[in-house]
Amino acid sequence: MTPGARISAAISLLDRIATGEPAERALTNWARANRYAGSKDRAAIRDHVFDALRCRGSFAALGGGDQGRALMLGMLRAQGLDPDALFTGEGYAPEPLSAAERAALTLPAPDDLAARDWPAWLRPILQTELGDDFVAISEAMRARAPVFLRVNLARGTRDQAQAALEAEAIATRPHPLAATALEVTQGARAVQRSQAYLTGLVEVQDAASQAAAALLPLAPGDRVLDYCAGGGGKALAMAAACPQAHITAHDADPGRMRDLPARAKRAGAKISQSPPGALGAGYDLVLVDAPCSGSGTWRRTPEAKWRLDRARLEALCELQSQILSQACDLVAQGGALAYMTCSILRAENEDQLARMVAKGWSIQQAQRFSPLSGGDGFFAAVLRRTQ
Template identity: 55%
Template structure:
């Protein structure tokens, strides 16, 4: 495919996404039908689509329209590329820009447009981020880093880095998270590498790794990952201490790959359909379903789909899950509540509401990460349960 044809394909996909189709599914369907597109073409089109969705409002302003074509016009202009050089109308390229498609200067845009936020979310982001509002929004408008977790149960970070380098994968150790390696070259080789196949490394964002390292884990503890999903945090906990691990998810299909991943990592994990049967646990981790606002650069269409009613429903779900998880914790045990959100409604507000409903719990640790070039946005608070007679 020529660069102009890639641009045209991205515009078509974007129009479907803007009409309500999920981005990932739309890209997959296009790739299945576009047998003429090689792997490099598919990757380039995917990058165009996600780059446009991350900056949907600002690109529409600069491009002159909230269509796939308009977003790509804005993307090219802000990159300093003359759209007419790729939109030639020749072959499979889009038609040339018209005099009506001049767009507007981004400096003239309202704040929510410049920061690529829905209007209703701007005050919430301002309250959560304060002076960090613009840097966080800039991070969410850029591609996220690819980060690996060294499995310390099987290797050291230095050894994992050397093994990866031998396979053409260059990494940089995170200066603050001792398990994290940021991939700087060769990211597409990770999944096929021997280091990955042998369980020496797993894909995991640095903020998530940092949160796991703060958990009160001791050898012999019984630990439940209550909203396990794919089990990334289950495996991260198991790499730190000798634990009896259980994982549960309301949709067990999300854990389908966890047994194979655990075997690769040298761990045993019980998939608990009813975690109450094996309660109590020394630690219950609730990484609750949320807006994902701290990770929107990885799934940017979610930012534009979220509504105030959706947020209210998520908060009610988070309350319900916490209420279900709390009785599973042993006396003097810990309950960790986490979300990949930077919205206070899904973080401190939920913890305050929980403490009002459940006396006898004490906050012992709070961790907040804002999205930046090292990691995603994340929230975690650890609560300790009072012992008998207290």
């Protein structure tokens, strides 16, 4: 495919996503219907689509509209590229620019481009909550997120993992957020085909998520419950950090854990699964990695930020409160309750802790992880009942 044809494909995909079709589904369906497109074509089109979703507000301002065509024009303008070289109308390239489009591209760029890449209703909330970091975090969230790996110390050291990956042309560097974290600097798309991954030496996991897991109080023999396990990333991290702990994974939707047995086998981890209603109680540690807005991960899932509204955020906060109330009853006397979100919003983090303190819990530690540190935005806290 020519560069112009890739732009055309991205335009059509962005218009489909704007109607409500999930981005991943749209990309998958497009690839199935256009099998002539090679892996490099698919990767380039995917990059165009996700760049436009991350920067939809600023690209719309630069390109003169929020339809797929205008967003691609805004992207080219942001990158300092000449749209006439790609919008030629030749072959499968987009049609040449109209007079109105040319006029829009000559308008001065707004001063607040980065801020425009947050939903308008959320912008003043973030300006208040992030304070002096608002501009820097806004800029960071417009860029593609790094790929991080967690080294499974039950399988080998970080140096051994780096060497194994290097042998398969995957370059990495240690990341300061966590002792187990490697940032992939070259060959990210080959990770899940590598022997280091297939043999359980490394697992894909964000560095901030790894750092949050490292805060958890784990001891040999502890009964540990990952209450909202999902795919099981935190359960796997805990099993690697403390193999002598007895870890149980649970999720309200057991289908989310369908890949966990295979992942645990690959990692050499012992993790039990408990269906709803069969949990028992008396756990030394209960981890609630709660459903949330995902605002700290919007570099990876940018369409989610444009679909979040006030009502959805309020519903999520209510759900988080309900889950925390349920989890409280599962903690043993003297045990710990851990709360985590991949959100940067106070309503989902500190405000939830304040409610727990009012119910008789004390905060042992709480930490925010900012995208400025390289990983995702993340929040983690450990609480105990006040005696």
